[in-house]
Amino acid sequence: MMIFENKTVMVIGLGYVGLPLAAAFSKRVKTFGYDIDETRIKSYLSGHDITAEIGDATLQQAAIEFTTNPKDIGAADYIIVTVPTPITTENKPDLSPLIQASHMIGMHMKKGALVVFESTVHPGATEEICVPVITKASGFKLGVDFTVGYSPERINPGDKKNRLADIVKIVAGSDEKTTEEMAALYGLIIDAGVYKADTIKVAEAAKIIENTQRDVNIAFMNDMAMALTTLDIDTKEVLKAMNTKWNALGFFPGLVGGHCIGVDPYYLTTELAKNGYHSPLITGARAINENMSDFVTNAFIKEMALADIKIKNAKVAIFGITFKADCPDIRNSKVIDIVKQLQAYEIEPLIIDPLASGDTLKQVHGLTLSNPEELKDLDGIIVAVDHETFKQQLTKDVIDSYFNKNNLQNVVVDVKCMLMRNDFKGPEYRYWRL
Numbered sequence: 001m002m003i004f005e006n007k008t009v010m011v012i013g014l015g016y017v018g019l020p021l022a023a024a025f026s027k028r029v030k031t032f033g034y035d036i037d038e039t040r041i042k043s044y045l046s047g048h049d050i051t052a053e054i055g056d057a058t059l060q061q062a063a064i065e066f067t068t069n070p071k072d073i074g075a076a077d078y079i080i081v082t083v084p085t086p087i088t089t090e091n092k093p094d095l096s097p098l099i100q101a102s103h104m105i106g107m108h109m110k111k112g113a114l115v116v117f118e119s120t121v122h123p124g125a126t127e128e129i130c131v132p133v134i135t136k137a138s139g140f141k142l143g144v145d146f147t148v149g150y151s152p153e154r155i156n157p158g159d160k161k162n163r164l165a166d167i168v169k170i171v172a173g174s175d176e177k178t179t180e181e182m183a184a185l186y187g188l189i190i191d192a193g194v195y196k197a198d199t200i201k202v203a204e205a206a207k208i209i210e211n212t213q214r215d216v217n218i219a220f221m222n223d224m225a226m227a228l229t230t231l232d233i234d235t236k237e238v239l240k241a242m243n244t245k246w247n248a249l250g251f252f253p254g255l256v257g258g259h260c261i262g263v264d265p266y267y268l269t270t271e272l273a274k275n276g277y278h279s280p281l282i283t284g285a286r287a288i289n290e291n292m293s294d295f296v297t298n299a300f301i302k303e304m305a306l307a308d309i310k311i312k313n314a315k316v317a318i319f320g321i322t323f324k325a326d327c328p329d330i331r332n333s334k335v336i337d338i339v340k341q342l343q344a345y346e347i348e349p350l351i352i353d354p355l356a357s358g359d360t361l362k363q364v365h366g367l368t369l370s371n372p373e374e375l376k377d378l379d380g381i382i383v384a385v386d387h388e389t390f391k392q393q394l395t396k397d398v399i400d401s402y403f404n405k406n407n408l409q410n411v412v413v414d415v416k417c418m419l420m421r422n423d424f425k426g427p428e429y430r431y432w433r434l
Helices: 017-027 037-045 055-061 070-075 096-108 125-138 174-189 201-230 235-242 264-274 280-290 292-306 334-344 358-365 388-393 396-403
Strands: 008-012 030-034 064-067 078-081 114-117 147-150 169-175 195-196 316-319 350-352 378-383 410-414 429-433
Touching: 008 070, 008 096, 017 030, 017 055, 030 070, 037 064, 070 096, 078 096, 096 125, 114 125, 114 174, 125 147, 125 201, 147 174, 147 201, 169 174, 169 201, 174 195, 201 235, 201 264, 201 280, 201 292, 264 280, 280 292, 292 334, 292 378, 292 410, 292 429, 316 334, 334 410
Parallel strands: 008 030, 008 078, 030 064, 078 114, 114 147, 169 195, 316 350, 316 378, 378 410, 410 429
Antiparallel strands: 147 169
């Protein structure tokens, strides 16, 4: 059994993945947490978890030494990289944060360090891109002066049930000894166990295919939702019936955004294309999921027209702007696409979301969060995200109170099938759900 008593862990990138990881390690070994975002570090130092992943109380109890000084990397025996791997506006992989982190590590790490990458990448990226950058910046030789490994992050932001310690950790090192060392290190904090992958490429592929599989499955549900709509059949009722069979997979239609499922397939398809393979299944699934915001917007506009409500300057509220429920993250949120599409109809919707950061929404997208006090005389409502607070607050009586009393019909579009459909069967409502 390996002894980590005098070892130091450095987690680079303290977002939805890095912060829970650093907090967990800080209970067992000396842990540094590094991030280039000084505002984020100041928030953590004040005891506020802006990710809402571990909560303020856990953050305040964690023995993390926060830093924005890259020189502190030199104190670490284990350097774990959890920086984002986004895509460009052309849906191409953007590895610049990972390359910058690798260069910074190479400039400051000590001999004997083990560098572990958790960021989702295409198979081969760790050894073919990150290692050469580290080697060049440090002058060190892999296998002699340092080792590397890959252990894909599998945290599900906003999930209060499947937490870091409860998810099996995949590990793979640049040699067998490194793999064993990684397994022992992560074994300190993972209750569910550690799986030793055959190679780093296998571990990289496992993660990216894991997310691509979900994208494909959701795309099928989205395709069926659009098909069933043309047949005037309620999708949720069909799925309730279908899911009574033991081998039904339990997927549902919806908007696919965020920093994983809506991004990772592009890393895979881009790398496949470089090697002469085109996957019609993956690219087709991506196209379906990318277009779901159009489908929802068109359904809403159709219902407004059928309700004889003037589209231009209609007063509309959107409940939820984050990419998923009970998570403050707005990255790659497809609800934002709906907002932009409504603006093309000269509708400026009221955006209601108690979890999202108004400052971030304004800075990144130029959009403003609205106050609940503004929810009056509405012509239409889109429930886009099923936050727990919305489930508790959006009763039929509350929704009734939001609408313009002069409307002959009011429009409710329920993207997440959160509301009780029977509540809106009266002639005063036009209710549509995905």
